[in-house]
Amino acid sequence: MDRYLDANSSTLDVEGLNRISRKVRIVSLFAPIGFLTLFFLFPIIKLFSKVIQLENIFSVLSDDETFRIFLFTFSQALISTIASLIFGIMPAIALSRYEFKGRRALSALVLVPFMLPTVVVASAFVALLPKDLHHTTFAVVIVHVFFNVAVVVRIVGLALSQIPRELEQSAQTLGASPASSFFHITFRLLTPAFISSSAIIFLFTFTSFGVIKIIGGPQNSTLEVEVARNALVLGDISKAAAISILQLIFLTICITIAFYISKKKSIHLSSNDIVRQPVLTPKEKVYIRSVTCLTVLTIATPIVALVTSSFRLGNTWSIYAWKNMSSSQIRPGITTGVDPLSSIGISFKFALLAVAITLVIAFLAAIAIYINGFAGKIVELGFALPLATSAVTLGFGMLITFAFSPINWRGQWWIIPIGHSIIAIPFVIRTLLLKLRMRPHTWVDAASTLGASPLKSLWSIDILRMKRPLVMGAAIAAAISFGEFGATTFLTRTESESMPIAIANLMGQTGNIPRAQGFMLASILAIVTGTVIFFIEVKDA
Amino acid sequence: MLKVKKVNKSFEDNLVLDQISFEVPEGETLAILGPSGCGKSTLLKIIAGLLVPDCGYIEIDNIDITKVPTHKRNVGLVFQDNQLFPHLNVSGNIEFGLKLLGWDKSHRKTKVSELLDLVNLNGFENRQITDLSGGESKRIALARSLATAPKVLLLDEPLTGLDEHLHDQLLVDLKAVLFDSKTTTVLVTHDKSQASELASEILTLK
Numbered sequence: 083m084d085r086y087l088d089a090n091s092s093t094l095d096v097e098g099l100n101r102i103s104r105k106v107r108i109v110s111l112f113a114p115i116g117f118l119t120l121f122f123l124f125p126i127i128k129l130f131s132k133v134i135q136l137e138n139i140f141s142v143l144s145d146d147e148t149f150r151i152f153l154f155t156f157s158q159a160l161i162s163t164i165a166s167l168i169f170g171i172m173p174a175i176a177l178s179r180y181e182f183k184g185r186r187a188l189s190a191l192v193l194v195p196f197m198l199p200t201v202v203v204a205s206a207f208v209a210l211l212p213k214d215l216h217h218t219t220f221a222v223v224i225v226h227v228f229f230n231v232a233v234v235v236r237i238v239g240l241a242l243s244q245i246p247r248e249l250e251q252s253a254q255t256l257g258a259s260p261a262s263s264f265f266h267i268t269f270r271l272l273t274p275a276f277i278s279s280s281a282i283i284f285l286f287t288f289t290s291f292g293v294i295k296i297i298g299g300p301q302n303s304t305l306e307v308e309v310a311r312n313a314l315v316l317g318d319i320s321k322a323a324a325i326s327i328l329q330l331i332f333l334t335i336c337i338t339i340a341f342y343i344s345k346k347k348s349i350h351l352s353s354n355d356i357v358r359q360p361v362l363t364p365k366e367k368v369y370i371r372s373v374t375c376l377t378v379l380t381i382a383t384p385i386v387a388l389v390t391s392s393f394r395l396g397n398t399w400s401i402y403a404w405k406n407m408s409s410s411q412i413r414p415g416i417t418t419g420v421d422p423l424s425s426i427g428i429s430f431k432f433a434l435l436a437v438a439i440t441l442v443i444a445f446l447a448a449i450a451i452y453i454n455g456f457a458g459k460i461v462e463l464g465f466a467l468p469l470a471t472s473a474v475t476l477g478f479g480m481l482i483t484f485a486f487s488p489i490n491w492r493g494q495w496w497i498i499p500i501g502h503s504i505i506a507i508p509f510v511i512r513t514l515l516l517k518l519r520m521r522p523h524t525w526v527d528a529a530s531t532l533g534a535s536p537l538k539s540l541w542s543i544d545i546l547r548m549k550r551p552l553v554m555g556a557a558i559a560a561a562i563s564f565g566e567f568g569a570t571t572f573l574t575r576t577e578s579e580s581m582p583i584a585i586a587n588l589m590g591q592t593g594n595i596p597r598a599q600g601f602m603l604a605s606i607l608a609i610v611t612g613t614v615i616f617f618i619e620v621k622d623a
Numbered sequence: 624m625l626k627v628k629k630v631n632k633s634f635e636d637n638l639v640l641d642q643i644s645f646e647v648p649e650g651e652t653l654a655i656l657g658p659s660g661c662g663k664s665t666l667l668k669i670i671a672g673l674l675v676p677d678c679g680y681i682e683i684d685n686i687d688i689t690k691v692p693t694h695k696r697n698v699g700l701v702f703q704d705n706q707l708f709p710h711l712n713v714s715g716n717i718e719f720g721l722k723l724l725g726w727d728k729s730h731r732k733t734k735v736s737e738l739l740d741l742v743n744l745n746g747f748e749n750r751q752i753t754d755l756s757g758g759e760s761k762r763i764a765l766a767r768s769l770a771t772a773p774k775v776l777l778l779d780e781p782l783t784g785l786d787e788h789l790h791d792q793l794l795v796d797l798k799a800v801l802f803d804s805k806t807t808t809v810l811v812t813h814d815k816s817q818a819s820e821l822a823s824e825i826l827t828l829k
Contacts (some may be wrong), residue, residue: 248706251673254693255700256720256771263694266719270710349709350753 087553100517102536107454110463114447118464122504125479126471132323132482142324148308155304158219159288162226162279169227170234170279176373177235178243180366181358188374189235190619195381196232197615198608200292200563201582205589205604206384209391210411217299228384230283237282238340241275242268244351247359274348281340285333292567292582296589305329306474310571313478323482326475337470385608392601396594403598418588418596419576421601425584429564429607432580435499436563437556440506444555445548447507448514453540462511469508473568477501481572498573498580502563509562510555517551518544554621561614564607581607624649625670625775625807632665639665643679645826647775652808654822661740663811664703666802670707670809671700681787683774699768699806703780705760707752713739713763714748720771728822738766741803743796756787765797769804776801778810784818794820 133139137361142148175190197201208216215221245268254261264355291306298304303311305325312322361370395402408423446545447465451458468476480501484491491497574583581603625647632640647653655663668674670681672693681688685819688696716771717738718731726734739745742762755763761781768776781797782790798821801808812818818825 233734246706247701248704249708250706251671251693252700252702252706252767253719255671255696255698256767257694257697257723258719259692259694262723267708267710349711424648 098576102453102540106537107457110446110450110453112442114450114461114465117503118447118461121472121480121500122468123464125476125483128483129323129326129475129479132320132428133327137327138320138324142321142328148305148325151303151305151308154219154302155288155306158222158226158302158304159284159290161219162223162230162287163283165223165227166230166234166283167238167280170231170238171379173231173373174235174239174242176370178239179247179358180361180370181362182370184374185358189230190376191381192235193232194612194615195228196230197561197565197611197618198229198565199582199611200229200290201296201585201589202267202388202565202604202608202611203384204293204296205585205600206388207606208589209601210384210387211297217302219302221297222290222293222302225297226283226287226290228380229293230286231277233283234287236300238275238278240430241272242273243358245271246351247357271349271351274344277340277344277347281344282339284340285337285470288333289329289471291474291571292586295567295586306472306568309474309478313481314572319482322478328476330471330475331394334470371374385395388601388608389605392598392605394601395598400598402595403602406599407602409497410590412593416615418591418599420579420584420587420596420599421543421577422584422588422599425579425581426606428578429581429610431495432499432502435496436502436506437559439500439503440510440559441552443503444507444510444514445541445552448511448518449540449545451511451515452518456538462515465508465511466506466594473505473566474571476504476570477572480569492573493575495575495578499563500568501569501573502566503559505566505569506559506562509558513555513558514548517547523593550621554618557614557618557621563616564611564614581610624684625809626680626682627666627670628680628682629668630669631661631677632669632674633677640676644827647807647809647824649807650805651824652810652822654818654825655809655811655828656818656825657828658813662794663828664779666828667700667779667786667809670775671698671777672696673700673724673823677718697771697773698775698777699771699773699780700777701761701764701768701779702781705764707755707760708764708765709752709768711750712752713750713755716752716763717767717770724771734770738770740765741769741800756789757785758793761785761793762796765800768808769800773806776804776806776808778808780812780814782814797824798822810811 102254106532173192177192204225207221207228211224249267249271250263253267254260258266263310288304289306290304291310294302294304294307298307306329309322309325309329312318343419349508361367393399393401393404408421410417410419410421412418447461451462454461480497481492483489554561565582566580567586570580570583571586574580579587585600585604585607588596588603591597591600627646630640631638634650642722643666645653655666657663665674669676672688672691676689680687682688683696683698699705708719711719714732714735717735718726721731721734731734735748736745742765744759744762744766747759747763752760752763765778765781785793794817801821808822810818810821
């Protein structure tokens, strides 16, 4: 989990690696660059080429309906961002400033929602919230906050733990009340962390897709939903592409500005050992206890509501959904068109291939980045691009790219796990590089004095240490693949739906049976991803 | 005048301060001497109000301030590592307390340059905190604490961590500052000669 949000990757001395022959180094770049170009850069370029006529752009820009959708997308993202900051600051303070029993468990728990699939969380809130709150902006914001509090706890919490308490105490000896010293000193020093976490949350919520599809309803459409509607329902590819590209440009500008300001406001703090203080005063005890209780309740309640709802059929208790897992029939002759049981098998098939592809490509890319100088930096940057691209944009790009021979692959099932791996690879590369770059360089010296060739020492020192981060990477890729919804929407075919697609489909239907089956399937997906996330957290600790 | 009466403090069954009592007359300096870990810093934090004693009293000018919160005590504290505010420049740091007292800009400016004079750092107003040396940081921290004319000034290891040349220079200057400002001062140190150089009285903690 840590790797998801850590922005900095430290480069340590990699002397000795430049003795690896030039040929080996260049060859190592082939596979990762080839994969990235074919399955990511090419689709994005294709998307751009679809809107090459400026009139497409202008017609979208002057379209009132699209502008209305843009306004909704923007305002819900803004409200979600602010609300996440407000709700995130309390647990961030508790977890970064105090040492207490259960702190580690709590800080692992806080990060869980962020990794749960969007369709699971959205379904859970459908189960939890009363009917008249469904399809409201309020519901959308609540779900977004549920996801993104983790971002605040992680980024603001980390910054907070590096601000010495003595700074506030100094302010107090100069006459500032505790509240005013927090505001004048700590709050000011947190500005860069607030800005960067806001930027990330804004990016996530602006490009929200699965949540909106399930709990937003038709009147609360985001640009992503509009792209999907134009491309898949109305068949207006050029309009969909134009919206996609405009969104990409708009978000790039926003993020660039945010990171520029954040960098400008960043202040170097000399102290960097994190000292958490014990909980002493009664006030602090109340604070820590209420944060703990509220966090556990907030995370558990929707999940409990989800599982409970899978045992309801209309107004009665029933195990119908769990007993008829492979039934798509509602009544003889009427079908939901979705077979829940087979979607589980399909999701596992996708995940298996996605994990395999991710591990191979991420591993090759990490090694290539590690042993190459400048070219490695370019590859690293290239593989960071998918992070900034929404899943819908990626899926849409792949849909229109792999439609002609000799690469007419969009009908092939394996194109979906490839899409998943494009999303997972950046995270896994980070995990691997983190380990590679922690190479203790006395080991290299020792190895080379013992007569090891550079390649041999790369193998024996670096690659053999990769087992743990590779296992971690496999878990990350699996978690992403199981939950992926945006890109899959574009590439999926009827009768081979993955779990998230099947859930969204069932939740979109009326009637008690599809609902119950949707909740049942979402519960299973929650359990599957929950297990994987738990595994990641344990490995990470 | 500062009075500390029968102060006790323990952390989780570990008694750090046991029945500590002393008095510092108006304008005098007391040095508290002792090895590290003997509770010297804890004692300063209790006088500043950052920690609450288990029992005992703190009095300033015969008024019991044991229950008064830090920001209303008017006690200056210079931490061992200074704790200058990194987002403010030198004058921003020094005038922090004056702003809270509602001083207007021109008065603050005059006072800041007066204080910089006192600590021998004329013209340092617009320097960034990150550009200061260890000795300069200490002087600025001292000036910041003196700005609000505290009734008691607390110095935690004021000369630790400086190299020998700076150490001697600052020792001379610190002595002059304490003498000029006529502030009642408690300083904590592990260095006997430093203690006898700066203070009129020495209290040894075990």
